Amino acid sequence: MVNNPTIETPKRRAVVAGTGSCVPDKILSNQDLTKIVETSDEWITTRTGIKTRRIAQPGQTTATLSAQAARNALQDAQMQADEIEMIVIGTVTPEMVFPSTACFVQDMIGARNAWAFDLSAACSGFVYGLSIAHQFVSSGRYHNALVIGAETLSRITNYQDRGSCILFGDGAGAVILKAANEGSQGIMYSTSFSDGRGWTALNCPAFGSRNPVSKPLADPSMVYMQINGREVYHTAVRRIVELVNECLEKCDLGVEDIAMFIPHQMNARIIESVGKRLNFTDDRIFINIDKYGNTSAASIPIALDECRKSGKVHKGDIILLVAFGGGLTWGANVIQL
Numbered sequence: 001m002v003n004n005p006t007i008e009t010p011k012r013r014a015v016v017a018g019t020g021s022c023v024p025d026k027i028l029s030n031q032d033l034t035k036i037v038e039t040s041d042e043w044i045t046t047r048t049g050i051k052t053r054r055i056a057q058p059g060q061t062t063a064t065l066s067a068q069a070a071r072n073a074l075q076d077a078q079m080q081a082d083e084i085e086m087i088v089i090g091t092v093t094p095e096m097v098f099p100s101t102a103c104f105v106q107d108m109i110g111a112r113n114a115w116a117f118d119l120s121a122a123c124s125g126f127v128y129g130l131s132i133a134h135q136f137v138s139s140g141r142y143h144n145a146l147v148i149g150a151e152t153l154s155r156i157t158n159y160q161d162r163g164s165c166i167l168f169g170d171g172a173g174a175v176i177l178k179a180a181n182e183g184s185q186g187i188m189y190s191t192s193f194s195d196g197r198g199w200t201a202l203n204c205p206a207f208g209s210r211n212p213v214s215k216p217l218a219d220p221s222m223v224y225m226q227i228n229g230r231e232v233y234h235t236a237v238r239r240i241v242e243l244v245n246e247c248l249e250k251c252d253l254g255v256e257d258i259a260m261f262i263p264h265q266m267n268a269r270i271i272e273s274v275g276k277r278l279n280f281t282d283d284r285i286f287i288n289i290d291k292y293g294n295t296s297a298a299s300i301p302i303a304l305d306e307c308r309k310s311g312k313v314h315k316g317d318i319i320l321l322v323a324f325g326g327g328l329t330w331g332a333n334v335i336q337l
């Protein structure tokens with residue numbers, strides 16, 4: 001790995017005070033997809049582990065899903081929206097080009113004392129967001145932060161491309177970090193990487209400055225996500241294994257110290273292959289891709305919320321969040337709950 005300086009764990013910690021999530025009610029099953037493209041439940045299940053995904057309905061947007069996830073996290077943390085000081089949203093399906101989705105969410109939930117911004121790191125958007133908020137809270141600059149990962153990927157999915165449309169779903173997850181001056185709870189370590197040379201493997205080329213939708217596009221399908229699944233698959237496995245090893249080494253932990261490994265839900269086969277290489281037992285790898293598909297930046301916070309609320313993790317447990325995605329980007333957070 002290239003230079004990535006160790007983040008000294010400061011005395012002041014950024015503790016997970018609450019989590020929340022929100023997914024649309026509308027379910028798109030593998031069976032439903034067989035009516036749209038040439039595919040089968042068997043192919044999708046064995047290649048990806050996905051059975052269903054959730055699809056945003058008219059009126060549901062990245063901001064409305066985020067706002068509901070945020071309200072659920074506030075309730076969990078027993079906090080009021082006007083106490084929140086900072087809102088970060090990782091998304092590649094923002095409400096509009098500008099203003100940021102985070103500003104919409106600030107308004108929707110009434111977080112009038114926060115500053116708010118989006119960050120674009122594709123599937124790594126949430127772990128990047130947590131790393132940034134971690135710095136602001138543990139440095140003492142802010143007392144708390146609301147970090148959200150949210151997507152309406154169905155709006156940039158090409159439902160004529162069977163290689164990609166089977167993968168993606170919509171949803172949002174939120175985490176509230178709060179400062180604590182005592183105890184060992186909180187984010188122990190964060191690490192982030194990117195390699196812009198790999199942009200061609202995963203992208204959505206329209207809507208931006210290079211290919212504005214206001215001008216005729218060379219190919220109308222440029223408004224949709226383009227993925228080179230095979231290339232992504234192999235790079236993801238390698239990078240995720242590297243991230244886990246770095247986190248364990250920097251935190252002086254063994255695999256057995258991690259109560260739950262919560263990876264980005266990109267493909268169950270990728271997660272299983274990583275888990276096997278790292279010797280994680282199945283009961284300590286969280287997988288919910290069967291229900292939601294790949295929700296990009298939303299996948300880790302939704303999984304974390306489910307993990308906490310289903311009692312799979314407890315106060316004091318050490319968890320490991322790891323993501324890989326478009327950019328290319330990758331990153332991880334080690335957290336004691």
Ligand SMILES: CC(C)(COP(=O)(O)OP(=O)(O)OC[C@H]1O[C@@H](n2cnc3c(N)ncnc32)[C@H](O)[C@@H]1OP(=O)(O)O)[C@@H](O)C(=O)NCCC(=O)NCCS
Binds near residue numbers: 039202
């Ligand atoms: C997309 C992914 C599931 C494809 O699995 P794969 O084993 O690599 O499959 P391939 O793309 O090599 O395709 C194998 C064959 O299945 C076919 N196929 C592709 N999609 C299919 C589908 N939905 N149903 C049936 N057959 C399909 C292909 O046409 C190909 O057929 P061929 O051998 O006759 O050409 C897998 O590569 C993956 O999950 N990659 C990472 C996903 C990703 O990028 N996520 C976003 C970033 S987080």
